[in-house]
Amino acid sequence: MGKVISFEEAARLIKDGDTITACASAGMMVPEAMLAAIEKRFLATGAPRNLTVFFPIAIGDRISLPGLDHLAHKGLIKRLIGGSYVLGRSDGSGNKIAQMVLNNEVEAYNLPLGTMMHMLRDTAAKKPGTFTEVGLGTFVDPRLQGGKLNSITTEDLVEVVELGGREWLWYKPVPIDVAIIRATTADENGNLTFEHEPGTLGILAQVMAAKNNGGKVIAQVKRVTQNGSMNPHAVKVPGMLVDAVVIDPNQMQGTQTMYDPWLSGEVRQPLDRFELMPFSADKVIARRAAMEFKKGMIINLGFGIPGNIPRIAVEEGFVDRVSFIIEQGSWGGLPVNGLQFGASANPQCIIDSCAQMDFIDGGGFDLACLAFGEADADGSVNVSKLGLLIPGCGGFINIVNNVPKVVFCGYFTAGGLKVDIEDGKLKILQEGRFNKFTNKIEYITYSGKMMRQKKKDVIYVTERAVFKLIDDGLEIVEIAPGVDVKKDVLDKLTIPVRVAPDLKLMDPRLFRPEPMGLEI
CATH class of the missing domain: 3.40.1080.10 (Glutaconate Coenzyme A-transferase)
Known part of the structure; x- marks a missing residue:
């Protein structure tokens, strides 16, 4: 043949x-x-x-x-x-x-x-x-x-x-x-x-x-x-x-998936079929990132917590007012998180990744929501090599290079962190072993200095506080209800961080299980 x-x-x-x-x-x-x-x-x-x-x-x-x-x-x-x-x-x-x-x-x-x-x-x-x-x-x-x-x-x-x-x-x-x-x-x-x-x-x-x-x-x-x-x-x-x-007549479409036509865009999945995020600290972070969205934005999403933001968009009813793109080539629809990350459900179109990266390199989109592994006092971020983990940079460096605004998403500490959310307040039950804001990061995947020179709008969203990139480092601009800024944040840090004179409370709706009523 x-x-x-x-x-x-x-x-x-x-x-x-x-x-x-x-x-x-x-x-x-x-x-x-x-x-x-x-x-x-x-x-x-x-x-x-x-x-x-x-x-x-x-x-x-x-x-x-x-x-x-x-x-x-x-x-x-x-x-x-x-x-x-x-x-x-x-x-x-x-x-x-x-x-x-x-x-x-x-x-x-x-x-x-x-x-x-x-x-x-x-x-x-x-x-x-x-x-x-x-x-x-x-x-x-x-x-x-x-x-x-x-x-x-x-x-x-x-x-x-x-x-x-x-x-x-x-x-x-x-x-x-x-x-x-x-x-x-x-x-x-x-x-x-x-x-x-x-x-x-x-x-x-x-x-x-x-x-x-x-x-x-x-x-x-x-x-x-x-x-x-x-x-x-x-x-x-x-x-x-x-x-x-x-x-190979048995080749798999993706991880643990022989074939699912909505992953290839052949059929559309009804929005009520999408599983919503359970109420958790992950959801708090994803919700807070979504608060940065504006109508008509083109938004790139990374793996991990940012990959859950489309589920927030479904729950809050604004999925048709923003457009998500990912490096693999899809435009619109809902990028799939977890094992199938790289595919999108209900995309408007799927283009070649080289062309997609032309658009991304040129900064044609409005906002990037990305995970961070660790950050230093300069605001630089590492996601490439973390101890014995080698995820690599992926499209991260291309994405942050020319996009005007970046929202980093992650926990304040890692390795055993336990929190509870009760009556609209965050309680830290057990601190993680590793502080993700550290004096020295192993690999610089994102340069705070370079992004500061380009006058980027950058925030770092955690479960207990929101940090902002400023001229000489990082500043705490929001604190979670129930969290003491000195005991639960400043005393845990090994890097100098400013506290904004007008320190705000993170939106109380973030910490309640019902939909926020978020409008964009």
Whole structure:
């Protein structure tokens, strides 16, 4: 059947020393069977060896799709260049790739998701690399860590250059030998459609980067159809660019999901089907972030607590008055949190991730709501590497670079924090072991200094207080009912923080179980 071959034959297309790129967004669109075939070949023959893997978004999960963990063998991979990594457990276990990085068994880099998408596109166009201000002042800047994740990683993939009297980062080109991608349907000539997928990610850029370098493209699909049966408007990758098609009729749409048509936008889910957030401190934080919304805003949401904000929008009835976007390509609708993050329910449209990141890099949206792992006295934030956790920066650095307003969401402390909300007041029952506002953060994913220079409007929303980025650090501008600003906040901090002269009480409606009646 034309380009259809076996997984064993496809695995043999990969040579020692190749640089491969593979698609996915955690459990979404993982070419699982193809990655497993590469592992099977290596365990049987010792080949291929010393691969470099270039992946803009994490591949796989810790639940049902090992993804990139299939390649977690000494000798099989030499170097990882990733936008994000599958999140393991807090002790570093649960993810083989992350353990290899932590144990200095493989070279590893973390670069911004959007910039990696653009690197692929620029590589396809034979450009001399990617020039952007994205990453300046962060751990990607070579004057800091240069995106390196361990001590055996020494080569600089990023340099600072000056053009037009300004500093820029030059991300050096990474030639691609093999692209491993995932679609729903192929015809016998290799034309690809994505009707059961939640997006197309940056697959076209991956394909073109490989083909224009003389490389190969392997497409894993669910099914094959007859030539001439596809609507050309539905074809997102032309068959002329595809070398091999492998078929896995049981490929999963996402984590623990074989197929759900509302994840791929084929049907719309009624709003009353969405599960609302239970009343909790998480909900308090998500609600307070939503109070920053204004009618007509285009808003980017990150993983974690911010990913729950669409459920607040449903409960409060303003879901049709703002538009949510995510890096994976969806516009409108409700981004899905948790295991299916990266998909959206009821999107208005789904575009290519490279184009999505053009819009995001240019600051065309109004507001970003993002989680924070830890913050320092300067207001800088780390989400990239937290002890033995290596989530990576993902699209975080692209998102904050030019957006006019950022709302960071997270708890004041972590590791055992217990709170209760009773009679509209917050009670701290047990403090967390780790203060998330600390003297020194391990990796700067967001530079308070850089954002201050750009005059960003930035707040940090926690369960007990709201902080604001000011000219010389952070200022407490709101305090939760029931919380003592000195005992429960200032005395817990190891960094200097101002208290606003007009310190306000956080809206009491945040701390009550019934809907707030929030209007935007």
